[in-house]
Amino acid sequence: MTDATLVLNAGSSSLKFALYPNEDGSPSPILHGKIAGIGNAPQFSARDAKGNTLPPDASMPLKPCAGHDELIPQLLDWLQSHQSGLTITAAGHRVVHGGRNHATPVRINQALLAELDLLVPLAPLHQPHNLAAIRAVAAVIPELPQVACFDTSFHRTQERLAQLIPLPRKMTEAGIIRYGFHGLSYDYIASTLPMHLGERAQGRVIVAHLGNGASLCAMNKRRSVATSMGFTALGGLMMGRRCGSIDPGVLLYLMDNQGMTTRDLEHLLYHESGLLGVSGVSNDMAVLQASDAPEAREAIELFCYRTAGELTSLATANGGLDAIVFTAGIGENCALVRSLICERLGWLGVELDPDANIRNATHISSTASKIEVLVIPTDEESVIARATYRLSSACT
Template identity: 70%
Template sequence: MTDAILVLNVGSSSLKFALYADEATPSVALLRGKIAGIGSHPIFSARDDHNLALQQTEGMRLTTGSTLDDIIPALLDWLKRHRGGVNIIAAGHRVVHGGRNHTGPAKVTEALLDELATLVPLAPLHQPHNLQAIRAVCSFLPTLPQVACFDTSFHRTQDRLAQLFALPRTLTDAGIIRYGFHGLSYDYIASRLPHYLGAKADARVVMAHLGNGASMCAMKARQSVATSMGFTALDGLMMGQRCGSIDPGVLLYLLDGLDMTTQELKHLLYEESGLLGVSGISNDMAILQSSPAPEALEAIELFCYRAACELAALCTTIGGLDAIVFTAGIGENSALVRRLICDHLAWMGVALDGHANERNEHQISSTTSTVDVMVIPTNEEMTIACATHRVTTQQVKRCRSQVQ
């Protein structure tokens, strides 16, 4: 019977899951899937390690209105029955915010959950659901070891200046600093850079994680030097529904001049802005690219303009640029977005091979480009599986040494 690690990546209305063999460097998921529409009309999809579609069984009972607390026990039961030859020995979770104290993954305890709950205001779209998933697994399988893997941990290699806001020291000491996010994605890409870039893997690289949530990370020696996101996941790039960087005076005006409540402002910034707000059509880049509306094109162009400006600024933190890596849903699939961003960077020596870009090839820079431009698919689930294996293995070794 194969020992396996369950990986759960939970969003506000969806749950991505995967099973990996319990290995130090898992290569291919035994299965992976997604349950979308949680809280309304749940839709199940899954594929095995041969990329064959798997069928939901009747016993899973994904009924209208099913919540995460309903779905996770049903999923665990389905996995147990479907993969009869697999023994789930641990669960690894994506947790968006780990605060300033966690530089790596951590074994789940009640004390840790209490600590992470204090960070909910800093990641309101993600943190509550991340913690809810952990507690749901605890309720169904109370003895199963669980590991929290933080999006913020990858950025703890940044020096102090990169983390500071120009605020009074008392606020800095209270934890109001730049944390950065999408660290699990960046961690995976960093591990794959030698395969794609060879000797340049440890050079000056800017990674662009472009999806509904979007950020960039400047790296040297495959470590985070600076990133576009800050105290919360609102900062930096324009996103699907989030505005990104904005003049704080605008927020003060909305509160004092237009009498918005803080809840209304929060909803505006997290749910109604970005591609959706500018276009008035959708937060989905594919829908906008297919739309003839001038507002759709303007939203795309603003997204790319802001991304290019942020990328150029990040080059200052690493003293130049040797490679750009596009990843995540938009970064991996939108040739238009990549082209528009790189067009703004032509003055830096960035040039694309148009055919390679349209085909979403791994290397899309032209032979005349002084900067390598790559498209590398991310795999946050594999990063979580590796981290969970490492933490649980270390835990077993410590227990054995204490017994001896």
């Protein structure tokens, strides 16, 4: 009999899942997979530890328009039927927003769920679905320990000035501060830095988590010093569909002169902007690179321009720069984006090795570069698995 931890990362239209053996340290998943197209035409995919495709059970048809509450019970049944001799002892969840009170993973109870419900307006694309997954698991296996791992927790090490927004103090005390996100990704990268940088891992490192959602984190001694995202996941860098930081006067203008409501603005900022809005082609960086449209190239260059500018701002907050790490979908796989960003950082002494960059090698800076530049794949699920195992084991 093998005991395992289930990891769930629930998004608006997808559910990533993985099973990890109950081991402290850095275990590899027993299996991992995804249900895509939730709410429309769900599609199931899974692979075992060797990369072999695992078929869905014939008795598990995924209903069109099914939500998390229907799909998670089916997933749990599939896991139990296809993994004989395996017992799920706990479930760990990515929860995007933990507010200002949670600097570590937390065992889930009803009081915590009520607290996290209040944070839905700060992360409307993610938080409702994160919480829906927790409730769906509890409905099927109410006795199963569940753990929330927060994307905001990693940034609670920042000094007060880095978290403040220059609004009236009463608003700050009400919780309107810079929280930061992508913390599970940054946590993983921080844990791997010593094997790649040795003693320099304790220095001034900026990690660029570049995907459909994108942010930067300045680290010192592998702890968060500053980050590009703020009160919500809208701030900072230009992203796939999100515009990133914007002059608030633009929003006032759109409301006063274009008749846009707050819901109109929400849709504009979360769904119609960023790479998609600028290019008019796609929010997918690979599609934009393959496009001949000049607007597609401009969108790529604007993404890199804004990222390089924000990176230098974080270097100031961090008192300098020793290394840059690229991670997440774009950061790990797009040599063009890395090159365009680093070209703008040449004045800092950043210089890439073109061949290493094209190969997506781990170390992509040249021998003459004053700043080490690396590409490190992230692994948020393993962070959740380790935290869930430790916390659930301590509670038994």
